Amino acid sequence: MRIGQLAAASGVTTKAIRFYEKAGVLPAPARQASGYRQYDHGAIERLAFVRAAQAAGLTLRQITDVVSARENSGPPCQHVVDLLEQHAGSLERRIAELTALLAQVRRLGHRATTLDPAQCHPSQVCHVIPPSDGGTPSS
Amino acid sequence: MRIGQLAAASGVTTKAIRFYEKAGVLPAPARQASGYRQYDHGAIERLAFVRAAQAAGLTLRQITDVVSARENSGPPCQHVVDLLEQHAGSLERRIAELTALLAQVRRLGHRATTLDPAQCHPSQVCHVIPPSDGGTPSS
DNA sequence: CTTGACCTTCCCGCGCAGTGGAACGTCTAC
């Protein structure tokens, strides 16, 4: 099948498919005499894996590592398990950061209800957001 | 004071200060005859506001809006309150997304412990991550 | 033969918040 059919079958644009190939996340397919890419049926499954892994929040870089591990040394299950565990850890940290940030933003919003706009000196931009409160950067 | 002193006093690099000015988040300061930027004391406070607002997770675009509202029509408190409320809402949504994603990743990790690597067909990349499970996209 | 759908490669752009470096001007101390 050609790239257009693969795109239609997988729901991924031809642009994205070529991008994945260039990024190393999909192997370079065979070419027809015309230069057109020629895909076999497995390409649909590989593409489905890429989308599933993306839906799990993995980056293309991480997926590329999984795919090349698979190509070099068989099923990369342990690698994938480690990756998922590590990913779960970073999700937890990120959630904790955002939760702390949410609490901080809520404090500011609440604080605003007790302040008088007239008390806002021109030298400040807005006294609702005070300097150096040690908020967690959202990186 | 010159830009280097402002940088030292505020803990922000000269690069970032010039970047803020170009982005419209800081007003263009006066210039000396040499062309050097000349800052008054209020610049330190404006910069502190920018950093505090960033620590609260606001983007430079949002901060720019607050600053220009301040310049055009006095204390932007209501604007800021609305902004914070809206920001809290998007933080909540983001946290919910990431929490759902974390649950999904945990399910995958757990599932991996019940699978046999030998069962992983070559046509798949890795059977730990199955296709089309309807995971929430992380963006 | 020509039209139109498909394919190829290529580079540019987005949004975000800067950082790095080049090439050059300025000020201060010795």
Added chain:
DNA sequence: GTAGACGTTCCACTGCGCGGGAAGGTCAAG
């Protein structure tokens, strides 16, 4: 007068995941 610490501008690059469009080649139908 010269070293070096500071300042100025501009352009490029980072990571992420593509999308848009140009300029051209290929293939089937009418």
